[in-house]
Amino acid sequence: MTSPVRVSGVSRIPRLLRSVLRAVAIVFLVPFLLFEEWGWEPLAALVGRLSRLPFWARLEERLRRLPPWGALLAFFVPVVLLLPVKVLALFLFSHGHAASGVTVLVLAKLAGTAVVARIFQLVEGPLMRIPWFARWYPRWKAWKDRVLNLVRQSRPWRVVRVFNRGIYRGWRRLREG
Template identity: 45%
Template sequence: MLRLLLAPLRWLFRVVFALLILFEEWGWEPLRRVFALLARLPVIRHAEVLLRRLPPRWAFIVLLLPSLLILPVKLAAVWFVAKGHVVFGVGVIVAAKVGGTALLAWLFQLIQPALMQLAWFARLYARWTAWKAELLGWVRASGVWRTARAIKLRVKRLFRRGRQTPSA
């Protein structure tokens, strides 16, 4: 009986996490590249050199900083929503999520070698990546995903044909 009750919750949990992970997967690399453009600034290049030299424990602390720094911004956004400024509040939350993801992607790229020296982190990271791959496999095997992908490919073909048609 309990299994029957938990099955829909487990499915909902997987869908919500899949959406979050898909956002991260979609946004991680492009946002990292955008942040890399900022890395051309001398102060950012200097910060990168320092970050790459961090010992493992300090690298972990640095990894936590974006979450701690974005928390007050998200709380302010919730306050704006509570005061009736819903669009602004949601905009702040989205901007914080996008900015935080960009910052985290950039940081993680720099400090991952140090983090992997922490045995517990390396184990958790391996489990996380395996679980994430399984979840993304589940999503990509779903009918919704396959249908959306087919629609995307059709739209791409239509746009290509439209560009190839010579103008009169």
């Protein structure tokens, strides 16, 4: 049996392609991850305030008692419900209403993140009883945290943070003064 002939550099192509795809994925995912990280807790807390309403409190209690696969379904319901809204945004874009399309997308993203974050808080326990979810969620979280830490350590991020702090201090002095 003869060994296959390797052409110099050919074996490196898959590794290079994988590196390029990973870099592109990170570039496109970072804004999404930053938004999710920024909005997850505050938006979930905002939706959580609705639990003061009797109907909403009963709904949340039912969500807490769902079995694992019901919890997974509940977790994905908002995603499915927002698809028509995103199609509406695409329709608006295609008819020259870019500002309206962006507005619809931003509002859908805010609402979707708020509801999904709250549902996740309510059903995280049952979700963790699904073996594949329990195996992959910590990996996803660790990867996301690594990417966000790299972003936060970057020079552009630090420059923007310093700039934002300066604006905030100036605004506070203006209001106090």
